[in-house]
Amino acid sequence: MSPSDRWRRPHSYHHGNLKEVLLEAARKLIEQYGPAGFSLTEAARLAGVSPAAPYRHFRDRDALLAEVARSGFERFAARLDKAWNNGIPTPLSAFEHLGRAYLAFAREEPASYTVMFETGLAEAPREPMPAAERAFDVLQQAATALCRQLPESERPPIKLMSLHIWAISHGVATLFAQGELQAQKIPMNPEEILESAMLIYLKGLGILTDTKQAPSS
Amino acid sequence: MSPSDRWRRPHSYHHGNLKEVLLEAARKLIEQYGPAGFSLTEAARLAGVSPAAPYRHFRDRDALLAEVARSGFERFAARLDKAWNNGIPTPLSAFEHLGRAYLAFAREEPASYTVMFETGLAEAPREPMPAAERAFDVLQQAATALCRQLPESERPPIKLMSLHIWAISHGVATLFAQGELQAQKIPMNPEEILESAMLIYLKGLGILTDTKQAPSS
DNA sequence: CTTTCATGTAAAAGCCCTTTACATGAGTCC
DNA sequence: GGACTCATGTAAAGGGCTTTTACATGAAAG
Incomplete structure (x- = not known):
């Protein structure tokens, strides 16, 4: 609970800003590997959450795109x-x-x-x-x-x-x-x-x- | 071994024309589902061969594309x-x-x-x-x-x-x-x-x- | 006929998508 | 403060895809 924890990312169970972070990660991955190479799981990994977490914010992969x-x-x-x-x-x-x-x-x-x-x-x-x-x-x-x-x-x-x-x-x-x-x-x-x-x-x-x-x- | 078997497709172990058939199937699938939705396995299915067969003709999925x-x-x-x-x-x-x-x-x-x-x-x-x-x-x-x-x-x-x-x-x-x-x-x-x-x-x-x-x- | 080798299959490892059941904890109401 | 609620997370599992490896088949050549 040091202040620096709140600084970088709350490291709490709830992410707090996941939707935006996933979109950002998606853009980065698509830029690198193309829309075909982009994977929801890897975007989740970049955001530091489980592969199922994105489904709380997007119906499916296509919805994120x-x-x-x-x-x-x-x-x-x-x-x-x-x-x-x-x-x-x-x-x-x-x-x-x-x-x-x-x-x-x-x-x-x-x-x-x-x-x-x-x-x-x-x-x-x-x-x-x-x-x-x-x-x-x-x-x-x-x-x-x-x-x-x-x-x-x-x-x-x-x-x-x-x-x-x-x-x-x-x-x-x-x-x-x-x-x-x-x-x-x-x-x-x-x-x-x-x-x-x-x-x-x-x-x-x-x-x-x-x-x-x-x-x- | 009825003649109709030879009529539609030789139904032999070796396909004989797989490379072209796979390309044709790929075009059809891409047309329908987009390049992202295209799958090697399904192209193989359309051609009536196993999922591994395409690898005799293309190094990988990208090579087919x-x-x-x-x-x-x-x-x-x-x-x-x-x-x-x-x-x-x-x-x-x-x-x-x-x-x-x-x-x-x-x-x-x-x-x-x-x-x-x-x-x-x-x-x-x-x-x-x-x-x-x-x-x-x-x-x-x-x-x-x-x-x-x-x-x-x-x-x-x-x-x-x-x-x-x-x-x-x-x-x-x-x-x-x-x-x-x-x-x-x-x-x-x-x-x-x-x-x-x-x-x-x-x-x-x-x-x-x-x-x-x-x-x- | 036998050999050869291009071309097929089966099986398996690993990744991804998506669903389901469950966990956590922030905010709310008494 | 304490209990409830619900948005938001996790774990686990099913099914599909990609790719590799070992093996099977059969057409063509000697």
Whole structure:
């Protein structure tokens, strides 16, 4: 019962913070061994509890992975929203921040990102996953703001444009920003690839003109 | 020893075609349960052999998955190459075929596509995977051909452009063309999303002009 | 026919997932 | 303070999967 015992971990029968610790352990293990190599038992071991303990907090292994995905989308949406910052100071500069934030999340939380988008992990999440929709909303806001300078007749369907932006970002993130194994043969970093693609895409929409930088204001 | 025994399967001690049958079973199971849910034992059961039999053909579970990926890349590269067809009749029409072939493969062989691109499944394949490079080469050929009409000073770096094309295709394929779960809220099919994105991108490069269709020859 | 060897099986060790019955102890009510 | 309650932990066990090892089978070659 020395104070140091309370300091590190109460070493009591009840853990007190097991759910969060398990999620953290899961992310670490997935990052290391992939979603397939992750095991509930080993996560429990990392948390210092028995293999049955996680079942007090998650229905089963899939439920834990689903929670990794859900909480990942929360942080993802928050981060994208903060990077976009309502298009301030300019939609274009904010859009660049947004792209970098997207890639930064995929690189810093590869386990979360993988579980969030991996197909066939938890088959079908019944619920529409609100945080995922909030993240997509940020992209949609950005698309809207970027289009505002266009005459209405030339504006693309916002939803379609948002899907384009999402697909490009996701493609770059999964192909080049995760695991950095691919980084060998490829002469550029993911940020450069994403930004150059986006500049070309925006030019194709008429949002950007020939100069690399937009005519600010 | 009725003739029907020989008809369905030789029902002999030696299977005769086990390796291919196991790969086929693996693809079916992965398609159904995801790469995590796939089990060697169940693949063996589908093939009608004991759980130890697969080890005569694959070092371990990961080696089987690696072979699913490798053979997938073979068919992928062949299909892309055939669709591109050396840019005949026109680079633009061939490019459209290429995009459709990309999505068709992802939809028709979701298991292969997933294993081919899933991060953290087999950690790091030591070998550079020649078929994967052949597939990328097709994209690079297409990029080169599309750029030929541009004055040299306006041509983008071919490698970078190829990475853009790859990222967009991969993004659309993984987000919208696999599992078709997402198809609920999204008003368009993957082909439309990919083609519209590509048209905008090519316009941004100056390869396409305002008209939706290129001025054919 | 006999030998050879690729390809199959059976059995077993070890790990993981999950359930069930039981243990612990923090907070609550008298 | 003392007893109760219930969330949260453990232990044990069943069943499945992976992989290894020793053995079996039979097609092809000499």
